[in-house]
C-alpha cells in the first residue's frame with residue numbers, strides 16, 4: 001500500500017520535471033536568490049494557497065500564513081517576516097488576504113472553547129466588538145461572518161500601517177498596503193480598496209507623532 005504522503009513526493013517529482021521541461025534553467029535561476037515584489041499575509045486554510053490562486057510562480061510572493069490572517073503587532077513571528085520582507089527584500093506591496101467562509105472568523109463569533117486558538121482569535125473578537133453596531137444589523141449569520149472577515153482584514157492592514165517597520169519604510173520609499181478577501185466559492189479575490197501608501201491623510205489615525 002502506498003502511504004498517502006508518497007503522493008506528495010511523487011507530485012514533487014512531476015513538478016520538478018514539468019518545470020525543467022519548460023525551462024531547463026528554472027531551478028538554477030531560482031537558486032540565485034529571491035526578489036519578490038509582494039508580501040502576502042494570509043490564512044493557513046488549505047484552500048487559500050497564495051501562489052496558486054494568484055497564478056504566480058516560486059520567487060514572486062513572500063508568504064506568511066496563520067489562522068485568520070492576523071497581523072498582531074506583538075507577534076514576533078509576523079514581525080520578523082514583515083521586517084525581512086520590507087527592509088531586506090524591499091517588497092513593494094503588502095497584501096492581507098482573508099477569505100469568506102473562514103473557520104477562524106466563524107469560531108471567533110462563538111463562545112465555544114477549542115484551545116489556544118481561542119486566545120489567538122480574541123483579536124477578531126475585538127474587531128467584532130469595535131464594529132458590533134454594524135455587524136448586529138446583519139441577521140444572516142453567514143453574511144455577518146463575511147462582513148466580519150472584511151472588517152478583520154481592514155483592521156490587520158491598519159495594524160501593519162502602525163508598525164515602525166512600515167512607518168520607517170514610508171519615510172524612505174513607496175510601500176503599498178492592500179486588503180483583499182478571497183471567495184472560496186468563486187475562486188475570485190475581492191479588493192476591499194483599503195490601500196495605504198503613507199501618502200494619504202491618515203496621519204491622525206495611523207501615524208505616530210514623534
Ligand code: CO
Pocket residue numbers: 043044045067068069099101102103104105
Ligand atoms: Co481562514
